[in-house]
Amino acid sequence: MRLLSKKDSRLILDPLADNNPITIQVLGVCSALAITAQLKPSIVMAISVIFVLGIGNVVISLLRNIIPSKIRIIVQLIIVAALVIMVDQVLKAFAYTLSKELSVFIGLIITNCIIMGRFEAFALGNGPWRSFLDGVGNALGYGVILIIVGFFRELLGSGTLFGFKVLGDSVEKTGLYAIGYENNGFMVLPPMALIVVGIIIWVQRSRNKELIEEH
Amino acid sequence: MGLKHKLHRLKEKYKGKKMAPAFNALHTFLYLPNLTTHSGGHIRAADDLKRTMNIVIMALLPCLIFGIYNAGYQHYLALGDIQAATGFFSPEFWSMENFSLGAWKVLPLVLISYGVGLGVEFLFAVIKGHEVEEGYLVTGMLVPLIVPIDIPLWMLTVAVIFGVVIGKEVFGGTGMNILNPALTIRAFLFFAYPTWMSGDKVWVSGAVESIGQPDAISGETILGSLAQGNSFGYDIMDMFYGFIPGSVGETSTLLILLGGLFLIFTKIGSWRIMLSSVLGALGMGLIFNGVISAEWIGENSKFFSLMNTEFWQHLLIGGLAFGIVYMATDPVTASQTNKGKWIYGIMIGVLSVTIRVFNPAYPEGVMLAILLMNVFAPTIDHYVLQGNIKKRAKRIKVKTI
DSSP states (O other): OOSSOHHHHHHHHGGGTTTOTTTTSOOSHHHHHHSTTSHHHHHHHHHHHHHHHHHHHHHHHHHTTTSOGGGHHHHHHHHHHHHHHHHHHHHHHHOHHHHHHHTHHHHGGGGOHHHHHHHHHTGGGSOHHHHHHHHHHHHHHHHHHHHHHHHHHHHHHTSOBTTBOTTOOTTTTOGGGGGTOOOOHHHHSHHHHHHHHHHHHHHHHHHOGGGSOOO | OOHHHHHHHHHHHTTTSTTHHHHHHHHHHHSOOSOOOOSSOOOOOSOOHHHHHHHHHHHHHHHHHHHHHHHHHHHHHHHTOSOOOOSTTOTTTSOHHHHHHHHHHHHHHHHHHHHHHHHHHHHHHHHHTOOOOTTHHHHHHHHHHTSOTTOOHHHHHHHHHHHHHHHTGGGTSTTTOSSOHHHHHHHHHHHHOHHHHSSSSSSSTTTTTTTTSTTOOOOOOHHHHHHTTOOOOOOHHHHHHTOSOSSTTOOOHHHHHHHHHHHHHTTOSOHHHHHHHHHHHHHHHHHHHHHHHTTOSOTTSTTHHHHTSOGGGGGTSTTHHHIIIIITTOTTTSOOSHHHHHHHHHHHHHHHHHHHHHOTTSOOHHHHHHHHHHHHHHHHHHHHHHHHHHHHHHHHHHHHO
């Protein structure tokens, strides 16, 4: 017995690769640049968006027949805002330093285009279970890119992963640093995140030629 | 059977294969191909892309040779082994010891720059199946001239790969790039490894290793000391001849001036861009001098010493002259229209001096100014063209009425 039907599993798997919200639809890039200097905030951000988008899609889907279409954007905003405030409060209560580090960007999940995009494009026209899968799938697709970017930026920019000095100590010159290696300060700056996202897009499109737009 | 014939046979043998562009590049670089075009009318001109590039390289060679001598000279002068040079042909400067130490330091930079850069170009030509383009010939010569002497070679390697791939190949190769590749490489180094690109330890060979030792040496660039509000101890002629610490090949304003005249004379470099950039820099320098003499800014201001620099001295210190002559004039990334070139050049001059004065963290403004104006060059051209179209449309209207 399959856990999900073929059609349902596509809802989860498609956004992970060939219909990725960041690399194919190019949505949500702003937060991908802002918080990926380190791996930990990237993961927390990914989890937060999975929560907000998964639950949000279900709520919108349940309400889809009673929301007047004229005011649907406002209703959607209120729902996202409520969910984001919940995430923010939980982070403040249980991971205060991390919440400081992510600063306004948790709040800015509200403006993440992926969330409004999925509400509009999917949840308003589909049942709650499928909307839930679609929300989780898209948020996972977003999170995967965040984690890849965060991995490279933290490894090359600070020489650490989750704060562990995997390449040696840059001050005491151990490990790789003993032979003259140095951290790449450019990796910590947001422009480099844009370039890393660009490289991921490049690699993805040269592996799958169907993704290249015609113009 | 000469080498040309052998290369030609290799080319025929690999025709249609993946490696073909690599062999073709070697062949056409060394010789004129046997092939001629058979149909259509053609314009015959002596200066193809390759010859254009070679002339720029010829204009750069004096700077490279001077840079080699200067590397040795700055090192031994900082150690106190030799007397300061007096006059341009002073034997203290043009000595064999200076040359051998400088060559030992500078030639690896040149080799890495060309080896890695051309390697990336060949790789991309083979992958994409197009011919290898000559664009890297000049970039490869510029790169070693605009980095500090002691830059670690692996950093240069990383930067060259980044600059050629992200600065050029992703846009489609030579002729399609938005940013000047040599400056992209330098900007990458500057932001990625700032400790190796600024400060008082990287401009004189051997200064980094001597940190903490009793005979530690250091050499601050003139811009660096001015940015910290100190004065500098070089006289004007030293600055003009280039007997000062700085990036490898950009110190000698005299040789850059000669190179610039050579480029203008051979019509390779645009005199409009060079002249307008110089005018822009002088104008901005004059404005800052005016601010000082109007006493709007006191001596305690952190901008004082750079603002107080005589306006024409901005051309002698830092890489401004080098950037204006060899990099602002890059025909691919500069404005194409004549009026556009004036605007582009003036803005480079103005922005370079402005960044110098107002941002001590970026003592060399010319790199950022040129990169910024590279981005705006197509926009400038667009408005110049639109302006021209409008003017002509108006003329027709007047006539028909």
